[in-house]
Amino acid sequence: MKGRVGRVLAEALPALALLGVGDFLAGLYLGSHSKTLAAVPGLLTLLPVIMGLRGNIFSIMSAKASTILHVEGLAGLKSSGMRKTVGSLLLSMSVLPLVSVLLAHLYYESVGQGTVDLEGVIFVVYSSAVVMFPIILLFLLAITIVGFRFGMDPDHYGIPLIMGFADVLAIVFMTHFATLGRLPLWSTLLLPLAMLIVSLLLGVKAQVLKAAMLAQVLAILLDLVAGVILEKNLEVISRHLGLLVVLPLVNSELGGIGGILASKYSTGLNLGFLEPRLAPTRSHIRYLSAAVILGALLFSLLSVLIAILGDVPLAAHLFLTALGTAISVVAWVLTHSITIFSYKHGLDPDLLSPPTITGTMDVLGTLMILFISLSC
Numbered sequence: 227m228k229g230r231v232g233r234v235l236a237e238a239l240p241a242l243a244l245l246g247v248g249d250f251l252a253g254l255y256l257g258s259h260s261k262t263l264a265a266v267p268g269l270l271t272l273l274p275v276i277m278g279l280r281g282n283i284f285s286i287m288s289a290k291a292s293t294i295l296h297v298e299g300l301a302g303l304k305s306s307g308m309r310k311t312v313g314s315l316l317l318s319m320s321v322l323p324l325v326s327v328l329l330a331h332l333y334y335e336s337v338g339q340g341t342v343d344l345e346g347v348i349f350v351v352y353s354s355a356v357v358m359f360p361i362i363l364l365f366l367l368a369i370t371i372v373g374f375r376f377g378m379d380p381d382h383y384g385i386p387l388i389m390g391f392a393d394v395l396a397i398v399f400m401t402h403f404a405t406l407g408r409l410p411l412w413s414t415l416l417l418p419l420a421m422l423i424v425s426l427l428l429g430v431k432a433q434v435l436k437a438a439m440l441a442q443v444l445a446i447l448l449d450l451v452a453g454v455i456l457e458k459n460l461e462v463i464s465r466h467l468g469l470l471v472v473l474p475l476v477n478s479e480l481g482g483i484g485g486i487l488a489s490k491y492s493t494g495l496n497l498g499f500l501e502p503r504l505a506p507t508r509s510h511i512r513y514l515s516a517a518v519i520l521g522a523l524l525f526s527l528l529s530v531l532i533a534i535l536g537d538v539p540l541a542a543h544l545f546l547t548a549l550g551t552a553i554s555v556v557a558w559v560l561t562h563s564i565t566i567f568s569y570k571h572g573l574d575p576d577l578l579s580p581p582t583i584t585g586t587m588d589v590l591g592t593l594m595i596l597f598i599s600l601s602c
Contacts, residue, residue, distance in 0.1 A: 234382055234490070234516045241383035242482045242524060248390025249478045252397045253471070259401045266404050268331070268342030269350055274456075274474075275326050276351055277396045278449040278588060281389040281481070282442060282581035283315050283322075284362050288384035289489040289576040291370050295380060296493050300371065306429065313428030314435040316359060318442055320421035323351045326446045345411045346404075352417040353406075354399035359421075362392055381493050385485030385580065389478060437577035448585030452477070452592045463599045466542065468532030470595075475531075476550065477591040479524050481584035484557035486520075487513055488579035491565040495575065502566050514558045521554025522547065542602045549594045556590065557583060 256263070256273075263270045290311050294302040302308060331342040369387055370380045456463070456473070463470050490513060494500030500509050528550070529543040560583050565575035 231512050231516050231519070233379070234486075234513075235519060237378055237382035238386070238486050238516070238520060239523065241386040241486075242479060242520065245386040245390035245478055245482045246475050246524075248394050249474050252393045253474055255394075255397050255401070259397075262401050262404050266343050266346040266350060268327075268344075269347050269400070269404065272327065272342070272347060272351075273397075273400070274453055274588075275446060275449045276323060276400075277393055278585065279322055279326060279442065279446060280319075280355070280358065280362075280396055281392050282445050282584055283319055283438075284366060284388045284392050285385045285485050285580035285584065286438060286441075286577055287312065287315055287363070288366055288370070288380070288388045289485070289492055289580055290574075291366060292380040292384055292489055293493050293496050293576055295370060295374055296497055300374070303367065303371070307431075310429040310431045311434055312363065313425040313430045315438060316421055316428065317425035317430055317435060318438045319355060319359065320418040320425065322439070322442050322446065323355065324348065324418065325443065326450075327351065329446065329450060345414065348411065349414045350400050350403045352414060352421075353403040354396065356417055356421065357399055358392070358395050361395065362388065365391055381489040382486060385489055386482040389482060389485065389584075393478070434574070434577060437574055438581075441578045441581040445581035445585035448589050452585075452588040455589070455592050455596065459596050459599075463595055466532075466538050466599060466602065468534075468538045469542065469599055472528050472532050473592065473595050475528060476525075476546075476595060477588045479528070480550070480553055480557060480587035480591045483517055483520050483524075483554050484561060484583035484587050485580050487517060487558055487561040488565060488575065488583055491561055492569075492575040492579065495565060495569045502569050504563065504566055506562065510562060513561075514555065517554045517558040518551060521551040525550030525554075539602045542598050545598045545601060546594075549598070553587070553590050553594060557587060560586060 260270065263273065291303060291308065294305070294308055298305065327342065327344065327347050331344060366384070366388055370384060373380055373383060463473070491500060494509070495502055501507055506514070525547045529546045532538045532546065533543065561579060564579050564582055568575045568578045
């Protein structure tokens with residue numbers, strides 16, 4: 227249960243590899259359907275934010291399910307606490323996409339560039355969310371229960387698998403609904419209203435809702451920052467095709483590493499295997515070692531991928547591996563600080579850590595690719 231480094235690597239690496247495959251497939255699908263999404267002004271620009279939001283919400287659910295499973299066993303997944311957590315996160319999903327769309331609209335209005343088709347974007351976002359939520363919830367419960375029964379630790383694989391699955395589904399369903407005739411705005415808003423009603427029927431924990439909303443709003447702002455950085459420097463990054471193609475993979479893999487660490491830390495704190503001390507102990511250093519090894523392996527593989535995809539200088543390969551490993555260490559520092567701080571102050575690290583860390587990784591990953599593009 228304490229999770230030696232070898233076990234973390236053995237179970238986390240395949241999950242992170244599947245996350246990369248899922249995001250690569252999502253990117254290929256997006257490339258072949260980009261005109262469909264671009265037909266709804268603002269949707270393509272908002273896509274990383276919306277995908278990040280959904281990945282964050284289900285990452286919270288995965289981390290929470292894993293903690294409950296470790297503490298209460300399989301029976302805990304049927305408890306009122308788990309049901310109310312699902313209800314709380316469904317409630318946040320009914321509100322936060324609208325917040326992100328309106329923030330993007332205000333941004334474009336302020337800079338006077340581009341437009342956002344509010345009716346079209348809101349229709350696509352909420353229609354796909356209504357269909358996706360039960361599918362991903364069932365997938366999450368299935369991989370958590372099956373993996374646990376086979377002696378695996380859901381902390382090691384849950385968040386990466388959920389993120390990859392959610393990314394693929396988001397692209398497919400949003401593309402599908404973008405091809406349909408949109409409904410009037412007033413009728414489209416019935417969809418989040420229906421999600422709100424279902425969440426209230428499931429039950430809502432005020433503490434869960436507050437923490438989740440706070441973390442998600444912060445993650446939205448971080449994803450918007452990453453999007454603005456990418457938008458304003460797209461020409462620079464596009465000089466090297468390989469770097470542009472692997473950017474989503476870089477962000478998702480960094481987010482996956484951070485998510486695994488956040489889930490492990492939260493479970494360890496709740497079970498008493500980790501001390502809630504900011505000064506790192508031997509147990510904390512194990513997770514730092516895992517982060518370094520995962521970062522070095524994954525970004526070495528990504529450096530090979532950019533060599534296949536485009537003519538990228540040798541320095542870019544070295545920078546990608548070195549900086550990717552370094553940012554993995556930053557993910558550990560953030561996880562260590564946020565989870566212990568929240569735990570010591572009576573807050574649930576399962577709710578605060580995953581979205582905050584994945585949002586930060588999106589910004590750092592984008593800045594890393596920009597730095598490599600400028601340096602090479």
